[in-house]
Amino acid sequence: MSALEIQNIRKNYGAVETLKGIDVALESGEFLVLLGSSGCGKSTLLNIIAGLAEATSGNITIGGRSVLGVHPKDRDIAMVFQSYALYPNLSVARNIGFGLEMRKVPVAERDKAVRDAASLLQIENLLERKPSQLSGGQRQRVAIGRALVRKPQVFLFDEPLSNLDAKLRLEMRTELKRLHQMLKTTVVYVTHDQIEAMTLATRIAVMKDGRIEQLGTPEEIYDHPATLYVAGFVGAPPMNILDIKVDNGSLAIAGSDLRLPLPDRFKAVARNGTRLALGIRPEALRLASAEPSCRHALPVRIEVVELTGPELVITARIGQQKLTACLAPRAKVSQGDATTLAVDDEALHLFDPATGRACLA
Incomplete structure (x- = not known):
């Protein structure tokens, strides 16, 4: 049974069709990167998976259960956005554990989950700080920690490194790779950066104009591009x-x-x-x-x-x-x-x- 299955997803805004029949199935532990330029539909697809937007037609299943019409909080997913979206008045510890707090998770269990996530992300010494006292990379780690404590079936990342400078992006990319290798989580990750896609993904879906141009491993995408668009988009300098x-x-x-x-x-x-x-x-x-x-x-x-x-x-x-x-x-x-x-x-x-x-x- 697939951890996540996207079946013929279409999305219309009036007469404009932004997603034109997307089909992808992810096994447990896969790291899928949705790669493409702005306007290709990758963030729209991620929002539909998350429940932040409704598909015009098609179906999405998580763990074999259809989630169309299911509220985002009940989909067993966690999402990390491009903006850190931290509560400025709360400490790092409370930001990480806020979702658990809202679900009435017992204090002892919540504190352990926060400490475990902070240890994984190497931010144990920051738990009492406020977001304003953190660097951009540290804030992004807190946002990732808030997702980690949920222990969802699927993690969704919407261009989480775009706001970081080049050095921090490299560090966080390595950190995300390390976390995925340790936790074996199922991830859907949106980016326009083909270097991020090549280094992080187990499979890449290159998107253009609401369609998947090619779906394959980084090696397949690079060595055997299926279209001129993929050939020109993946690679620096391009083919x-x-x-x-x-x-x-x-x-x-x-x-x-x-x-x-x-x-x-x-x-x-x-x-x-x-x-x-x-x-x-x-x-x-x-x-x-x-x-x-x-x-x-x-x-x-x-x-x-x-x-x-x-x-x-x-x-x-x-x-x-x-x-x-x-x-x-x-x-x-x-x-x-x-x-x-x-x-x-x-x-x-x-x-x-x-x-x-x-x-x-």
């Missing part, structure tokens, strides 16, 4: 997308004289004369100077060189099209250089630009 034409067993790069051999795995699906999109991840490219016999060589002219620390990111031109590559940080290249990049056969992806779908061998 290079080049216009090509299949021409007598080769891939002719539009705007240049370059032809690449058509990988054998695509010969059955890439018909001669068709126009396709070629996807290459920037980190799959490397300098070809040490590989004079590489199968796929791309002559480029470098326009921009950026050292990020761990890598050198170059923006180059291949004919009239732009190409980004992530090279070793001490690679000997400069702006204006003409050089050649190499890429392996398995790092090439083909997409149908008309449908946006990947050409699967």
Whole structure:
């Protein structure tokens, strides 16, 4: 039995359909990330799961029980919002235990639950403070602690790290990963940050325009993007997308004289004369100077060189099209250089630009 099952959920606001048939089933202990840009429907879906919004049609079950029409407090869920939503006049301890207090949980049991949550979150020394005396990261830990003491079947997180600076976000991301590994809880987590999605999730649902573009593990999403949207959204820098034409067993790069051999795995699906999109991840490219016999060589002219620390990111031109590559940080290249990049056969992806779908061998 699934811990959470979302069945053909649709949501209309008048004539506008914001969710267009969402189907997902989560087993106990899964960490599902709803990933997408603003307006894709991910927060709307989370609110429907939480009971803060009603679906137009479809069904949601938690632990095998339909929760449509069930009040949020009776759904056996706990939610952590983007804003911390702490009571400023209450101590950290009372903020964490407030939900239990409202449910008339005995004081001794409530205090133990608060201490256990504080220990897990490493905030035992903050229990007597007020929220105004805490940093942003500490406030977010208190908000998470308030959810933890509920011990619900499903935790819901709505962009909980968005208000934190980069360093704190990294720390809290690691903390959330640690907590999930320890507690084996079922989590639905909303974010627009693909790094958060890749590092936290056991599965990612990439959403666009009220639909799930692709549902899979982080490795599947990254290594085998199902659509052009997923290819461009997941990855930093995003995947290079080049216009090509299949021409007598080769891939002719539009705007240049370059032809690449058509990988054998695509010969059955890439018909001669068709126009396709070629996807290459920037980190799959490397300098070809040490590989004079590489199968796929791309002559480029470098326009921009950026050292990020761990890598050198170059923006180059291949004919009239732009190409980004992530090279070793001490690679000997400069702006204006003409050089050649190499890429392996398995790092090439083909997409149908008309449908946006990947050409699967």
